[in-house]
Each structure stands twice: as structure tokens, then as C-alpha cells.
Amino acid sequence: MRLTRYLLALFLGLGLCAGPGLADTPGVGLKPDLRLLVDISGSMKTSDPDNLREPAIELIVRLLPEGSKAGIWVFGEDVRELVPHGVVDSAWRERAREAVPQIDNSGQRTNIPAAITAATYDLERLDPGYRTSIVLLTDGKVDVAESPMVNASSARRLLSATAPNLGATGIAVHTIALSNEADWPFLRALARSTSGIAEKAESPQALSSIFVQALEMVAPTARVPLSDSGFAIDDSVSEFTLLVFFGGARNRLELVDPDGARYSANSSDVDWYQNQQFALVTVASPSAGNWRVKAPDSASLRVNVISDLKLDVDPLPNSLPAGRQTELGLRLTEQGQVLTDAEVLAAFDLSVVITGPGGKQLSIPVSREYALPADGEYRIVIPPFDAPGRYQVVAQLQAQSLQRELPMYVEVVAPPEQPTLVTRGQEPPEDDFQAPLLWLGGVLALLLLAIWLHLRRRKRRKLEIWEKRARQLASNDSEPLEGVSADQ
CATH class of the missing domain: 3.40.50.410 (von Willebrand factor, type A domain)
Known part of the structure; x- marks a missing residue:
């Protein structure tokens, strides 16, 4: 039984089509x-x-x-x-x-x-x-x-x-x-x-x-996962868009539907846009089943889908400081209304896969670790990101033939270093100032010795001058002045 028919039968059986199991949530999913x-x-x-x-x-x-x-x-x-x-x-x-x-x-x-x-x-x-x-x-x-x-x-x-x-x-x-x-x-x-x-x-x-x-x-957009250049389309998908980046390889591309019909750039029943860098192929009302893509091995592929059944999220902040814990709001909607019935929600397997900048992955099995929310709103705790860099957070949904992925990206920024106010200088080791003190003492000693030698030389020179003058006076034979005596 197809998933959409299963859900429709479940809605009818539980009497939910009129709306009791759907929460009218204006403002949800901006x-x-x-x-x-x-x-x-x-x-x-x-x-x-x-x-x-x-x-x-x-x-x-x-x-x-x-x-x-x-x-x-x-x-x-x-x-x-x-x-x-x-x-x-x-x-x-x-x-x-x-x-x-x-x-x-x-x-x-x-x-x-x-x-x-x-x-x-x-x-x-x-x-x-x-x-x-x-x-x-x-x-x-x-x-x-x-x-x-x-x-x-x-x-x-x-x-x-x-x-x-x-x-x-x-x-x-x-x-x-x-x-x-x-x-x-x-x-x-x-x-x-x-x-x-x-x-x-x-x-x-x-x-x-x-x-x-x-x-x-x-604008996070749901897509279906690829495996061996193939992808599964369920009967709830009203349109899908295949995006191929050729990566410098020859831009050859072919799309094969579940019945074996082949589509290329010349096909008139698909919307096909292609240049040297990428191709964008949109298929309306696609057949349910496994589709295959024939593209160069170096090409990068992704398939976005439009469906009445949607995986809706409150996106994480695009930028977060390292070490901060955050939450991801996640819900399933049918034609714009949130699914709230426990039996319906139990039919889906929800998980969140986080891939860090080094390639390390963390998986959060939401359906196993979280109780079914009465209002249909899962509030998933995202653990703190410790290392700075670009993280990919992918919400995944699976139920029978239905598969969805919703990728998001978060840039984790290292917090700026906080300046530290130092009120007391760091005490240097005792050995750090012993050498400067010894050097200063030596300089002072030399200076004092120079001053002492200078003063001693000046004193000796003065003595020599006075001795010379005394010898000159003693050898002077001139007469004393008349009219002057010691008594007077």
C-alpha cells in the first residue's frame, strides 16, 4: 500500500480529515x-x-x-x-x-x-x-x-x-x-x-x-537522498527538480524514469535548463518509483521535491558562538497544517544528522529519544558545537517508500578572547635581578674610585703650588719697607 493512501485511510478512519488532528498554526514555518x-x-x-x-x-x-x-x-x-x-x-x-x-x-x-x-x-x-x-x-x-x-x-x-x-x-x-x-x-x-x-x-x-x-x-528545501546515481520518488511528490553540477567534466546528462523512458535536453515533456556549469531538470507529476541519472562521475547531484506532505523546520541560526546549545523546531505538515495525531506521527522515522568541519558525524534518533508531541512540534536539543567551522545539520524523514532530507548550515565562530585586567605585577624570579644589581654595584664602585683619584690629584697639585710659593718667598732678599714695624 502506498504511503499516501495509507495516511489518507488513517485520517479517514480516525475522522481527522475535517481538521481535529491538524493544528492550524499561523506563523509556523516562515x-x-x-x-x-x-x-x-x-x-x-x-x-x-x-x-x-x-x-x-x-x-x-x-x-x-x-x-x-x-x-x-x-x-x-x-x-x-x-x-x-x-x-x-x-x-x-x-x-x-x-x-x-x-x-x-x-x-x-x-x-x-x-x-x-x-x-x-x-x-x-x-x-x-x-x-x-x-x-x-x-x-x-x-x-x-x-x-x-x-x-x-x-x-x-x-x-x-x-x-x-x-x-x-x-x-x-x-x-x-x-x-x-x-x-x-x-x-x-x-x-x-x-x-x-x-x-x-x-x-x-x-x-x-x-x-x-x-x-x-x-530557504531550506526538502530533497530525496541519492544512492548509486538513483533516487526514489513516492506518490506524494507533485514535482521534483534535479540539479547537477558538472564540476568541469563533459556536461552529458540523461534521466531515466521507473518505466525506462529516457529524458535529455531535447525532451519536450520536461523543463530542461543546461549550461557548461550545471543542469536544472524539473519534472511535474512524476511517476512513483526509482529514477536513475546518467551523469559524469565527478558531477554533484541533488533532487529537490515538492509535496503536500512536508518536513518543516524552524532553521537554526546561521552563525553561532562555539559552546552554545541550541534547539531545532521540527514538524510535519499536510497542505500547510501541522500533523498532531500520535498514530500518524508514529508512522514516520525522524532523525537529525550533524556533520562537523572534520567530517565527524553525530546522529540524533528523534523518533526513539523524543516522545510524540501533542502539538506536533518536536523541540530537538542540538548539543554545543565546540570546534569553529562550517557544520551541516540534516533533518531526515523516512516511512515506507517516502524519504526526505532537509539540509541546513551553521557557521560556528570561536568566541573572542576576553582581555584580563592585571592589578598586581608578576613577581619575577630572584635570579632575574641579581645580575643587574651586581652590574650596578660595579659601575658605582668605579665611579667612586674615579672621584677619589680626581680629588686626590687636585689636593696634591694644590700642595705643590703652595710649596713653590713658599720657596719663592724664602729666597727673596729685598729690604723691608720703611716706616713699618711689627709693633705698630
Whole structure:
């Protein structure tokens, strides 16, 4: 029996279809709101000579979830709204695909503060049903004027005033440095002060995969696991999207459905987008069963799915200090409502797998270690991350033929060293000042000896002078003066 039919029968049997077993939870599972800022300064001619920003942004436009919000701004010395900020639907995607080819290198400066101000035009009236994030791509540093002092002051003001305000509002700024000329300390500080993640793109070819990871942080999307270049689609899936990064290999790709039918770039019954870096294949109303992918061995694959039955999470903070414990909110939803019936929840096996920067894994068997929640909301304790670095947290769901994975990423930052106030000097060892004292005593002794010799010489010279004068007086034969006597 298919899982969806099993669940439907269970709902009907328990009388839950009208809603008693489904919790109407408005506000649960905020939709993503992505503001994308793209540098078009003249230096991009060197940093991105083939303009690979265009296909990378095209990929994001196609992957953004339906019903989310998004907008794209380009900036140099000025800021221009390339794609108006609004709800993502077919009309928005069409406008975006038409506008993306306009990305160029016509800017003269790099006005990052103005770009962030433009992207947060509605800061005082943010929609509470959305989780707002900014992704900033640049190859330079804050450059708003000829004066280095003006530029430094503008960057400092952004970090000291604007960024903390965005962080307090819950708007994370994820920064991507495209060249070694980018101001990495500034971009990293901007991301960390807003609980965002900073990333370096070693080459323009890496932009697409970095953008996808940024999108997974902004809008975690369920996918099905792959095994031996194959994946299982259950009958609850209404659509799946296969994303393939070729990694420099020949971009040959073929998709085979459970009945053996083959699909390629020339197939008319699938939405197939492909370039030298990646391919994006979307299949609507797919057949249930095992699908196979024929791609180069070096290719990286992932399959996102859309289904009425969803694994919904309250995402972890994108950035955490080392040693801090946190919680992950996790729930199952059917057509937007949270499943609360214990018998239904018991049919699923839930777990959370954490992979650290060194590859070490920790698995949390949620279904075994946590009681079935009455409100359908699992609150999973995530242990403290001790080592700094990038962690992947994957929520996994399995039941019969149904399998889901929901990847998230957390950047763990080492806490800054706290300065220690010392009120008493460290007592040096006795041997440390014996030698200086001996040296000082020797110098004083020599000085006293020199003074004594000098005084002794002066005294001897005076005696010699007086003896000489006395001899001169004794040998003087002149007569005494007349009219003068001793008696008088």
C-alpha cells in the first residue's frame, strides 16, 4: 500500500480529515524573503570576465520556492533595482529571466552601504510572515569617494550602526567575496554582526554552488537522498527538480524514469535548463518509483521535491558562538497544517544528522529519544558545537517508500578572547635581578674610585703650588719697607 493512501485511510478512519488532528498554526514555518545584491563595478571585468554571475543568478531565480519573496539590486557608484522585490510566481520569474542578462560591469565604484540601504527599504514595515535575508556579492571594498578617509568612515559606520540594527531585526547578511582584492575582514565582520555567513569564491565557476548553498540557508528545501546515481520518488511528490553540477567534466546528462523512458535536453515533456556549469531538470507529476541519472562521475547531484506532505523546520541560526546549545523546531505538515495525531506521527522515522568541519558525524534518533508531541512540534536539543567551522545539520524523514532530507548550515565562530585586567605585577624570579644589581654595584664602585683619584690629584697639585710659593718667598732678599714695624 502506498504511503499516501495509507495516511489518507488513517485520517479517514480516525475522522481527522475535517481538521481535529491538524493544528492550524499561523506563523509556523516562515517563508523566505531573499534580497540579492550584485556588484557591477568595473573591476568585475577582471574578477568575472565571462560574466558567470548571470547563469548563477538564473539558477537562483529558477530554484526560489513558489510563494517566497525576492528582489535583485545591482550596484556600483549608484544602486538600481534590477528585479522588483515581490512575491515569487511565474510572472516574477519571467521578469527576472528577462532582466538578468542586463548584468554588466558599468559601475565606477562599490557603494555597499547604499546597496544595503536600498535592499532594506521596508525595514520599518517588514512582513511578519517572511524571514528576510540579504546575499551580497562583491569583488571589492567600500568605495564611495576619492578620499580613503571617507571610505573608511562609511565602512565603519556600516559595521557599527547599520549591521547591528539589521542583526537585531533578524535580517542576516550573507557575504560572498569573488576575488582576493575583496575586503575579506570587512565582509566577514558584516556577516558575523548580522548572524550571517561569509564565503570566498575561489573562482567565478564556484558562484553557482555557493549561491545554492546560500539559498539553502535562506530557504531550506526538502530533497530525496541519492544512492548509486538513483533516487526514489513516492506518490506524494507533485514535482521534483534535479540539479547537477558538472564540476568541469563533459556536461552529458540523461534521466531515466521507473518505466525506462529516457529524458535529455531535447525532451519536450520536461523543463530542461543546461549550461557548461550545471543542469536544472524539473519534472511535474512524476511517476512513483526509482529514477536513475546518467551523469559524469565527478558531477554533484541533488533532487529537490515538492509535496503536500512536508518536513518543516524552524532553521537554526546561521552563525553561532562555539559552546552554545541550541534547539531545532521540527514538524510535519499536510497542505500547510501541522500533523498532531500520535498514530500518524508514529508512522514516520525522524532523525537529525550533524556533520562537523572534520567530517565527524553525530546522529540524533528523534523518533526513539523524543516522545510524540501533542502539538506536533518536536523541540530537538542540538548539543554545543565546540570546534569553529562550517557544520551541516540534516533533518531526515523516512516511512515506507517516502524519504526526505532537509539540509541546513551553521557557521560556528570561536568566541573572542576576553582581555584580563592585571592589578598586581608578576613577581619575577630572584635570579632575574641579581645580575643587574651586581652590574650596578660595579659601575658605582668605579665611579667612586674615579672621584677619589680626581680629588686626590687636585689636593696634591694644590700642595705643590703652595710649596713653590713658599720657596719663592724664602729666597727673596729685598729690604723691608720703611716706616713699618711689627709693633705698630
